[in-house]
Amino acid sequence: MATPIDHADCQQPTVQTGVWVDEHDWLHRIFKSAENRSPKFRFPDLLGACVSLAVGCEDGQQRLVEYLETRLTLRDPKTERRSCDIWSAQFDQLMQAHRAAWNRFPNPMFELDQITTACVAIAMVHTDGPAQVLHQARLNLLERAQARRVATN
Numbered sequence: 001m002a003t004p005i006d007h008a009d010c011q012q013p014t015v016q017t018g019v020w021v022d023e024h025d026w027l028h029r030i031f032k033s034a035e036n037r038s039p040k041f042r043f044p045d046l047l048g049a050c051v052s053l054a055v056g057c058e059d060g061q062q063r064l065v066e067y068l069e070t071r072l073t074l075r076d077p078k079t080e081r082r083s084c085d086i087w088s089a090q091f092d093q094l095m096q097a098h099r100a101a102w103n104r105f106p107n108p109m110f111e112l113d114q115i116t117t118a119c120v121a122i123a124m125v126h127t128d129g130p131a132q133v134l135h136q137a138r139l140n141l142l143e144r145a146q147a148r149r150v151a152t153n
Contacts, residue, residue: 014044014085017094018113020075023120024082030130041137047120048090049136054119055093065102067118068110081113087140094119 019027027046030036041049054060086094097103097115110118123129 013088015088015091016083016085017047017091017116018081019047019084019120020113020117021080021082023117023124024084026124027084027120030133033130035130035134039141041134041141044085044087045137045140046133047084047116048087048140049133050120050123051086051090051093051116052140053132053136054122055097061097061100061102063122064097064115064118067121068114069108071121072110072114072118073108084116086116087144089144090140 027043027050030046031041031043054064057063094112094115098110098112101107103110103115123133126132
């Protein structure tokens with residue numbers, strides 16, 4: 001029987017994206033926090049959890065667009081960015097948002113790093129944001145494990 005270690009070389013890929021520095025710093029604090037243990041989630045997990053939380057809820061698209069149009073547009077567009085990896089499943093969610101009607105002509109077009117940043121910012125405003133991100137990271141890990149199991153059977 002194959003084990004997860006046997007499949008270490010064929011793990012699901014990650015994709016690189018950008019996050020604005022304030023939101024990256026918040027993710028870094030979660031990464032370093034004492035609550036992030038067993039397992040210790042890394043940036044692809046934490047960023048992916050923020051994306052899942054932001055776009056996965058019923059009013060997610062509305063909250064995302066509202067944040068982009070009313071908050072992010074007021075920030076300096078030259079704000080420093082940090083590179084981050086994200087799991088391909090959550091990158092697909094970002095691409096769906098990027099291709100959505102609200103992001104097409106004649107509406108203003110938001111770039112991928114702006115949408116990614118907005119997903120983190122939405123998670124930041126929750127009173128229990130870090131705990132929700134860690135919980136969602138666990139759910140995303142479970143989903144990846146189940147997908148691997150189905151793929152090997």
